[in-house]
Amino acid sequence: MTKPPPRIVRTVADLRNVAGEWKGQSLRSTLVPTMGALHKGHLEIVRMAKTLAERTIVSIFVNPTQFNNPNDLANYPRTLDADWRMLEEAGVDLLFAPRQHEMYPEDFTTKITVSKVSEGLCGAFRPGHFEGVATVVAKLFNQSQANFAVLGEKDYQQLHVVRRMTRDLDIPIEIVAHPTVREPDGLAMSSRNARLTPQERQLAPELARQLNIAAAAFGRGTPAQDIYQVAHKAILAAGFSSVEYFELRAERDLMPLQSLSEPARLLVAANLGRVRLIDNVPVSE
Amino acid sequence: MTKPPPRIVRTVADLRNVAGEWKGQSLRSTLVPTMGALHKGHLEIVRMAKTLAERTIVSIFVNPTQFNNPNDLANYPRTLDADWRMLEEAGVDLLFAPRQHEMYPEDFTTKITVSKVSEGLCGAFRPGHFEGVATVVAKLFNQSQANFAVLGEKDYQQLHVVRRMTRDLDIPIEIVAHPTVREPDGLAMSSRNARLTPQERQLAPELARQLNIAAAAFGRGTPAQDIYQVAHKAILAAGFSSVEYFELRAERDLMPLQSLSEPARLLVAANLGRVRLIDNVPVSE
Numbered sequence: 001m002t003k004p005p006p007r008i009v010r011t012v013a014d015l016r017n018v019a020g021e022w023k024g025q026s027l028r029s030t031l032v033p034t035m036g037a038l039h040k041g042h043l044e045i046v047r048m049a050k051t052l053a054e055r056t057i058v059s060i061f062v063n064p065t066q067f068n069n070p071n072d073l074a075n076y077p078r079t080l081d082a083d084w085r086m087l088e089e090a091g092v093d094l095l096f097a098p099r100q101h102e103m104y105p106e107d108f109t110t111k112i113t114v115s116k117v118s119e120g121l122c123g124a125f126r127p128g129h130f131e132g133v134a135t136v137v138a139k140l141f142n143q144s145q146a147n148f149a150v151l152g153e154k155d156y157q158q159l160h161v162v163r164r165m166t167r168d169l170d171i172p173i174e175i176v177a178h179p180t181v182r183e184p185d186g187l188a189m190s191s192r193n194a195r196l197t198p199q200e201r202q203l204a205p206e207l208a209r210q211l212n213i214a215a216a217a218f219g220r221g222t223p224a225q226d227i228y229q230v231a232h233k234a235i236l237a238a239g240f241s242s243v244e245y246f247e248l249r250a251e252r253d254l255m256p257l258q259s260l261s262e263p264a265r266l267l268v269a270a271n272l273g274r275v276r277l278i279d280n281v282p283v284s285e
Numbered sequence: 286m287t288k289p290p291p292r293i294v295r296t297v298a299d300l301r302n303v304a305g306e307w308k309g310q311s312l313r314s315t316l317v318p319t320m321g322a323l324h325k326g327h328l329e330i331v332r333m334a335k336t337l338a339e340r341t342i343v344s345i346f347v348n349p350t351q352f353n354n355p356n357d358l359a360n361y362p363r364t365l366d367a368d369w370r371m372l373e374e375a376g377v378d379l380l381f382a383p384r385q386h387e388m389y390p391e392d393f394t395t396k397i398t399v400s401k402v403s404e405g406l407c408g409a410f411r412p413g414h415f416e417g418v419a420t421v422v423a424k425l426f427n428q429s430q431a432n433f434a435v436l437g438e439k440d441y442q443q444l445h446v447v448r449r450m451t452r453d454l455d456i457p458i459e460i461v462a463h464p465t466v467r468e469p470d471g472l473a474m475s476s477r478n479a480r481l482t483p484q485e486r487q488l489a490p491e492l493a494r495q496l497n498i499a500a501a502a503f504g505r506g507t508p509a510q511d512i513y514q515v516a517h518k519a520i521l522a523a524g525f526s527s528v529e530y531f532e533l534r535a536e537r538d539l540m541p542l543q544s545l546s547e548p549a550r551l552l553v554a555a556n557l558g559r560v561r562l563i564d565n566v567p568v569s570e
Contacts, residue, residue, distance in 0.1 A: 012455060016457070107401070107449075107538065108453050109399055109400040109401045109402065109449060109453065110397060110398070110399050110400075110419075110449060110450050110453035110454055111397070111398045111399075111400070112395060112396070112397050112398075112454075113395070113396045113397075113398065114394055114395050114396075115394040115395075115396070116392070116394045117394065134395075135454075138454050139453075139454055139455050142454055142455040142456050142457060143455045145457065164392075164394060164395060165395050168393050168394065168395035168424075169395055169397075169420075169423050169424055169427055170297060170424050170427040170428045171427050172301070172427060172430065253392065
C-alpha cells in the first residue's frame with residue numbers, strides 16, 4: 001500500500017487539529033524537530049521516529065532566536081521544496097512548517113534558561129543560543145503534544161539541554177537520541193556541510209579523525225593536556241582556521257572531566273573557512 | 286449522592302496516572318494552583334473551577350523559588366490538614382501536594398523568564414519572584430495536563446505573567462481569571478491576612494478603600510500625580526509603614542498608563558506591620 005503524501009500545516013491551530021484527531025484514535029506520535037535543509041542524517045532520524053509511534057511529525061523552522069550571529073542565520077540553507085519531497089519519500093505523516101510570526105507574535109516575551117548543562121562548549125561561544133533552543137523546543141513539544149521526540153547526538157550539548165528542560169518542566173514527552181550519522185569519510189552529517197567549498201569538504205573529516213585519535217588516547221590514559229595540544233595542532237595544520245573547544249565531558253551530566261573517570265564524550269567545535277563545524281564521539285576505557 | 290473524599294497524591298507519577306485515567310474516560314479537568322492556607326477566596330475559585338470541567342484538581346505547594354525573602358517563606362502559613370478538610374467539603378476530586386524534592390530534584394537547572402509584564406510593580410520589589418512563579422506554574426500545568434486553570438485576580442500581575450507564559454510556550458491549557466474575593470469590609474482575601482494582628486486587621490481595608498477612591502478620581506479625569514499623592518498619604522496615615530507602588534496599568538498588557546486612555550487596573554502593594562499586602566481594582570470611565 002502506498003502511503004499518502006505528508007500533510008503540510010503552517011499554523012499551531014492546524015497542527016493541534018491533526019494531533020487531536022490522532023489522540024482521538026489512540027494513535028501515538030513522534031516529533032522530529034529540524035531546521036530543514038534535510039540530509040541523510042535527518043532521514044535516519046525519521047526512520048527511527050517511525051519505529052517509536054504510529055505517526056511521525058517533522059517540524060521545519062529556522063529558529064531566529066538560537067542564532068547569535070545574524071550572518072549565520074541569513075546564510076542558513078533553506079530548501080523547503082526539496083525537504084518536502086524527501087519527507088514524502090520517507091513516509092512522514094505530517095510536516096509542520098510554521099512562519100516566524102506564528103511562532104513569535106510581536107509581544108512574545110518568554111525565555112527558558114537551562115543553566116549548568118548549557119554552560120561552556122557551544123554555550124560559551126554562542127551567547128543566547130541554548131535559551132533560543134530550549135524555548136523553541138518547549139514550544140514545539142507543547143504544540144505537537146507528541147509522545148516521543150528524536151534528536152541527533154551530533155548536537156550533543158543541545159540534546160542535554162533539551163533533556164534537562166523537558167524533565168525540569170515536566171513536559172510529557174520522551175526524548176530519544178539518535179547516534180550521529182556520518183559520511184563514508186567520517187564527516188558528521190550537517191546542514192552546514194553544504195556551505196563548505198569542495199576543498200574545505202575534503203579537509204573536513206579531519207575533525208572526526210582527531211576526535212577518534214584523542215578518544216583512543218584517553219582510553220590509554222594519556223594526560224588530557226597532552227591530548228588537547230596534539231589535537232589542536234593537528235586540526236589547525238589540516239586547514240581549520242580556529243578550534244573553539246576540544247573537551248572531555250561526562251555523558252551523564254555534561255560536567256567537565258579531567259580524565260576518563262566515568263563514561264564520557266569528547267566534543268569539538270572548529271571553524272573551516274566561513275563554516276563552524278561541531279562533532280563529538282563517545283569515549284570509554 | 287455524596288461525593289467521595291478527594292484523593293491526595295504527592296508524586297507527579299501518581300498525578301499523571303489519575304490524569305491519564307480521566308483522559309481515557311474523556312473527562313476534562315480544571316487545575317487550581319495554590320500555596321495552601323486556603324480561605325474562602327480559594328473556595329470561590331474552586332466553585333468556578335467545578336463549572337468548567339468534570340474534574341477538579343487543587344495543587345498545594347509552597348514554592349520556595351518564588352520567595353525572594355527567606356523570612357516570608359519561613360512564615361508563610363502551612364495548614365495542610367485544614368486545607369484537606371476544606372477541599373473535601375468543596376467536592377474537589379484530587380489534591381496534589383508534592384514535596385519539595387519532587388518538584389525540584391537536586392540537579393534542577395531550568396528557569397522561565399517572562400519579560401515586560403513581569404517588570405515593575407511586584408517585579409521591581411521581589412527580584413526573581415515571577416521567574417519562580419512562571420517556572421512552577423509551567424510545571425504544574427504540564428504535570429496535571431489539565432484543560433483549564435483558574436487563577437485569582439488578586440495577584441493580577443501574576444495572572445498576566447502566567448497568561449503570557451502559557452501563550453508563548455503554547456501550553457495547551459485555558460487560563461480563567463476569578464475576580465478578587467473580598468471580606469465584608471472590602472479587604473481582599475489572602476493567606477497573608479492570617480498574619481495580621483487584630484489591630485492591623487482593622488486597618489487593612491483602607492487599602493481597598495483608597496483604590497476605590499483613586500479609581501473614581503481617574504474616572505473623573507483627575508491628574509495621576511495628584512491621585513497618587515493623596516493615596517500614598519492616606520495609606521500611610523492609616524497606619525501602613527510604606528507603600529511600594531500605587532500605579533495605573535493597562536488591562537490588556539499591563540503597560541504603565543499616565544491616564545485612563547484604555548481599560549485599566551489600579552494596583553497597590555503596601556506594608557502593614559510585618560505583612561506585605563497587595564490589591565487591585567478595575568478602572569473605567
